[in-house]
Amino acid sequence: MAAVSSPSRRRTEALSRERIVDAAVALLDDAGEGGLTFRALSQALATGPxxxxxxxxxxEELLAAATDAVVAGTLADEPDGTPQDKVRALALGLFDAIDAHPWVAGGLTASSWQATSPRIFEKVGRQVRDLGVPHDRWFTVTSVLVQYILGAAAQNAANARILGPDVDRDEFLGAVSTTWEELDTDEYAFTRTVADQMRSHDDREQFLEGIDLVLAGIGTTVRPTGTPVMPASPSRS
Amino acid sequence: MAAVSSPSRRRTEALSRERIVDAAVALLDDAGEGGLTFRALSQALATGPxxxxxxxxxxEELLAAATDAVVAGTLADEPDGTPQDKVRALALGLFDAIDAHPWVAGGLTASSWQATSPRIFEKVGRQVRDLGVPHDRWFTVTSVLVQYILGAAAQNAANARILGPDVDRDEFLGAVSTTWEELDTDEYAFTRTVADQMRSHDDREQFLEGIDLVLAGIGTTVRPTGTPVMPASPSRS
DNA sequence: GAGGTTCGTGGAACAATGTTCCAATCGTTG
DNA sequence: CAACGATTGGAACATTGTTCCACGAACCTC
Incomplete structure (x- = not known):
């Protein structure tokens, strides 16, 4: 069905799923998650809903398709280096993509478990395999890595959305930091002591440190020779 | 303002913010994220929008308040044991709460960065401090832990939402697993090999293994004596 | 090439939503 | 007891996702 014949056009410019998804991405990018409406999309494409x-x-399907388009683009280029390097490059690519298109975070949560997530899972999983993780832990370790990557990126995107494109980042961080310093002395004893660290932190750097933390944890389950051992975490019931 | 006098009631039963939030939670619980409408809420409270x-x-504020109510309830009871044990208990409590109220995941992302997140941050941060992590890394390590906890819980909730209350979990996992096994041999070589692991995995167990992985990673930055060292991850540019 | 058929089109219409507005009403205060 | 302010709740509004259907262009058959 819908066999695409020669370069013939219907009346305007041949409405296609691809053209729709592209317009949706453009709309989402400069109007935010709420900017994608079928009417605005109709107008952009010079057609009706x-x-x-x-x-x-x-x-929902449209949002999933837009999300998949962005993620697929990010996953396109193959990083090189050690498995650890590849994981970092992969993770940072996704982080930056979600930072640039904050609506992707919502799109990943909503649906797109169909096509997008397996794509990410496969890319990360191959590095887990090459890391020397024992076979029977591949699924778990890969899942954990993907969960951290997407979770951290999503929360960063949520912050970015509050910020908006017009608010100054340093100013915002300073305001939050000040708020933290004024919290209750007893109830928020810990948070108060790290208020200054929050003021001067860098999101990408922090994200990478998280990746390294997980990689270090994975490292404790793999001997240098590649012989797998159980995690080195303290007693568990 | 709004001084609550003696147990007097207005016309019906005294509409209060607390009563509204409680009704919202109830509505969200048995009608899902889309079930919270001001009309349904009005009807449940026998009033108008x-x-x-x-x-x-x-x-948005209503959803944030409902989210905060659930999270605050979860964070109420103090766990005991080693710092690691406390982190696990804390994390599992949040995981279970989000699993029971999947809409909380969306609520955390939407807003509620105002009150809810600092609450979680403080609780987790205290354990990070007790873990012997060096002071200048408290903010980063705590952030990573919170990001993993909320990220993993959110993705689990997203899956649970697809499932719905009526679909059989084993059947669903089996279907996904079969789908994975039928993926392209080259493009999804890794995913195919872990299809059977996905079929038989337990979400809570996997989540805890993720926590242990991060804790193990944190452990590599702290000597047994408590003397901090840098992470043991391989070279970084 | 002419006719019929199919399919894409796009505008109007529908139900439902978040939100605003305002008159009626209640509890409290002077 | 009268006046006032806060609370109430229903109607109204703009906007959304989605459905429906008449129109017309492209394709296939003869």
Whole structure:
């Protein structure tokens, strides 16, 4: 069905799923997550809302497709180096992509478990395999890495969304830091002592340190020779 | 303002912010994230939508308040044991709460960075401090732990939402596993080999293994004596 | 090439949502 | 007891996702 014939066009410029998804990404990028409406999309494509529904089932599927487009683009280039380096490059690529397109975080949570997540899982999993992790722990370790990557990126995106493109980052961090310093002395004893660290922290750097922390944890389950051992964490019931 | 006098009631049962939030939680619990509408809430409270707006600014604030109510309840009881044990108990409590109320994941991402997140941050941070992590790394390490906990819980909740209350979990996992086994041999070589592990995995168990992995990573930055060292991860540029 | 058929189109219409507005009403205060 | 302010709750509004359907262009058959 819908066999694409020669370079013939229908009336305007041939409405296609790809063109719709591209327009959706553009709309999401400069109007935020709430900026994607079927009416705005219709106008951008010079058509009516009804036409779009012939190519996309509903808004959820559209958001998933837009999310997948961005993630697939990020995952396209192959990093090189040690497995650890590849994990860092992979993770940072996703982090930066979600930072640039904050709506991707919501799109990943919403659905897209169908196509997008397996893509990420595969890329990360191969590095876990090459790390020398024992086979029976591949699924768990890969899942943990993916969960941290997407979780940290999503929370960073949530902060970025509060910030908006117009608010000054340093100013915002300073305000939050000040708020923390004024919290209750007893109830928030710990938070108060790290208020200054929060003021001067760098999000990407912190994210990478988290990746290194997880990699270090994985390292404790693998002997230098590659012989696997159980995690070195303290007693568990 | 709004001084609560003696046990007098207005016309019905005295509409209060607390009563509204409680009703919102109940509504979210048995109708899902989309079940919270001001009309359904009005009906549940036997009032009109306008009345609610006198106690709550908008839907976003309402969702944040509902989220905070659930999280605060979870964080109420103090665990005991080693710092590691406390982190596990804390994390598992949050994981279970988000699993029971999947809409909390969305609520945490949306806003509530105001009150809820600092609460979690403080609780986790105290354990990081007791773990012997050097002071200048408290903020980063705590952030990473919180990011993993909330990220993993959120993704688990997303899966649970697809599942719904009526779909059989084993059946669903089996279906996904079969889908993975039928993926492209080259493009998804890794994912195919762990399809059977995904079929038989336990979400809570996997989450705890993730916590242990991060804790093990943290352990590499702290000597047994408590003397801090840098992470044991391989070279970084 | 002409006719019929199919499919994409796009605008109107529908139900439901968050939010605002305001008159009626209650509890409290002078 | 009267006046006032806070609370109430229902109607109204703008906007959303989605459905429906008449129109018309492209394709296939003869």
């Amino acid at each position: 009804g036409a779009i529904y012939h190519h996309v089932a509903n808004k | 306008g009345a609610i707006y006198h106690h709550v600014a908008n839907k």
